[in-house]
Amino acid sequence: MTLTSLADGTILSPFSRLRQLLDGTPPGHERPIDLTLGEPRETMPSFVAAKITEAEALFAKYPPIRGSDELRGAIADWIGRRYGLVGAIDPAREILPCNGSREGLFYAAFPAVGRKQHVAARPAILMCNPFYQAYLGGALAAGAEPVFLNATAATGHLPDLDALEADPALLARTAALYLCSPANPQGAVADAAYIARALALARTHDFILLLDECYSEIYGGAPPVGGLEVAAKTPERFRNLVVFNSLSKRSNLPGLRSGFAAGDGPFLDTLFEVRNLVGPQMPGPTQHASAAVWAEEQHVTLNRRAYAAKYDVADAVLGTRFDYRRPTGGFFLWLDMSVIGDCEHAALTLWKRFGVKVIPGAYLAQAGRDGTNPGAEYVRIALVHDSATIREALERFVHVSA
Numbered sequence: 001m002t003l004t005s006l007a008d009g010t011i012l013s014p015f016s017r018l019r020q021l022l023d024g025t026p027p028g029h030e031r032p033i034d035l036t037l038g039e040p041r042e043t044m045p046s047f048v049a050a051k052i053t054e055a056e057a058l059f060a061k062y063p064p065i066r067g068s069d070e071l072r073g074a075i076a077d078w079i080g081r082r083y084g085l086v087g088a089i090d091p092a093r094e095i096l097p098c099n100g101s102r103e104g105l106f107y108a109a110f111p112a113v114g115r116k117q118h119v120a121a122r123p124a125i126l127m128c129n130p131f132y133q134a135y136l137g138g139a140l141a142a143g144a145e146p147v148f149l150n151a152t153a154a155t156g157h158l159p160d161l162d163a164l165e166a167d168p169a170l171l172a173r174t175a176a177l178y179l180c181s182p183a184n185p186q187g188a189v190a191d192a193a194y195i196a197r198a199l200a201l202a203r204t205h206d207f208i209l210l211l212d213e214c215y216s217e218i219y220g221g222a223p224p225v226g227g228l229e230v231a232a233k234t235p236e237r238f239r240n241l242v243v244f245n246s247l248s249k250r251s252n253l254p255g256l257r258s259g260f261a262a263g264d265g266p267f268l269d270t271l272f273e274v275r276n277l278v279g280p281q282m283p284g285p286t287q288h289a290s291a292a293v294w295a296e297e298q299h300v301t302l303n304r305r306a307y308a309a310k311y312d313v314a315d316a317v318l319g320t321r322f323d324y325r326r327p328t329g330g331f332f333l334w335l336d337m338s339v340i341g342d343c344e345h346a347a348l349t350l351w352k353r354f355g356v357k358v359i360p361g362a363y364l365a366q367a368g369r370d371g372t373n374p375g376a377e378y379v380r381i382a383l384v385h386d387s388a389t390i391r392e393a394l395e396r397f398v399h400v401s402a
């Protein structure tokens with residue numbers, strides 16, 4: 001499949017492709033369980049509705065696209081506490097609220113390509129593979145060539161930066177590199193050395209590192225290191241780096257549409273200009289409520305505990321089947337289904353025989369530079385249901401054989 005544009009019909013979301021795959025196939029269980037969507041279902045903070053009401057008069061105003069001082073201040077405070085960066089980030093120039101991280105990740109491709117206009121060759125946008133669909137959407141919409149950097153078990157589920165460094169021709173036309181840590185779907189976490197190396201490459205070859213950290217608060221052991229934390233220790237501070245985060249996973253508020261981009265100030269100025277033309281503003285009451293949510297950590301701790309309990313279930317039921325290992329972060333299982341066949345066959349089998357709906361791994365990735373799709377033998381499972389439902393779903397198919 002050659003990807004040339006957003007509109008050529010070859011880009012279907014993983015969910016649309018799954019619908020086509022299962023088309024009309026009845027589930028093999030009277031109570032089907034859908035494990036496809038990464039939509040959090042844990043409790044959202046109880047005070048959100050009251051905060052929205054408190055600021056309801058703001059619905060009568062066009063909201064500031066740069067975000068309110070209150071919201072940017074609350075995000076800066078959160079970054080300060082979470083990453084040991086108190087007072088180290090300028091909320092006026094180095095933080096840009098977005099309506100969820102998705103639109104920020106998408107729009108960031110435009111200024112990234114704009115910065116590379118002096119290069120004669122077609123700009124490339126590199127992305128971890130598997131990847132979140134907005135990265136590909138952004139690359140194609142901005143006219144860049146998407147380049148997929150396979151992240152497999154052999155590379156620690158993160159792109160191989162040695163291999164990338166060995167390709168200076170590609171790096172010379174690279175406009176951006178999208179990385180995700182903790183990674184969706186594998187749950188791998190980039191350590192400080194990995195991020196520092198990716199950032200050094202970005203600076204040497206003058207591209208922008210777009211680091212998607214929206215699962216940063218869902219982890220089992222130590223909190224994942226953040227890009228800003230690594231960059232703050234360098235003389236260039238946040239130059240060539242923008243991180244993205246949101247309240248969707250941290251606070252179980254995917255419907256609030258509240259996130260942010262933070263880092264390289266001049267880059268964010270351009271991103272602001274792009275969003276000011278075509279991007280959505282975050283409604284004023286949403287900004288007010290979001291500020292309160294970033295300031296509260298207790299619900300985040302409880303949320304982490306809830307996911308840990310679900311992973312306990314996965315540990316107990318799966319053991320080491322399907323090459324399962326408890327991931328460092330995020331809330332997915334990335335299971336190697338080669339015992340029964342390729343990922344589409346596996347997804348169809350789990351649906352037809354057990355009424356369990358999962359996403360074929362290949363739908364979350366593309367063929368990488370070596371021609372292989374790193375998801376070809378995997379399926380992704382989102383651990384968003386309660387523990388009992390997850391146990392039942394996993395127990396239904398754990399002993400599946402070809």
Ligand SMILES: Cc1ncc(COP(=O)(O)O)c(C=O)c1O
Pocket residue numbers: 038099100101102103132180184212214245246247248254258259
């Ligand atoms: C890796 C990744 N990045 C970004 C997003 C976007 O999340 P939101 O726009 O809700 O912040 C998601 C949502 O599922 C995701 O999985």
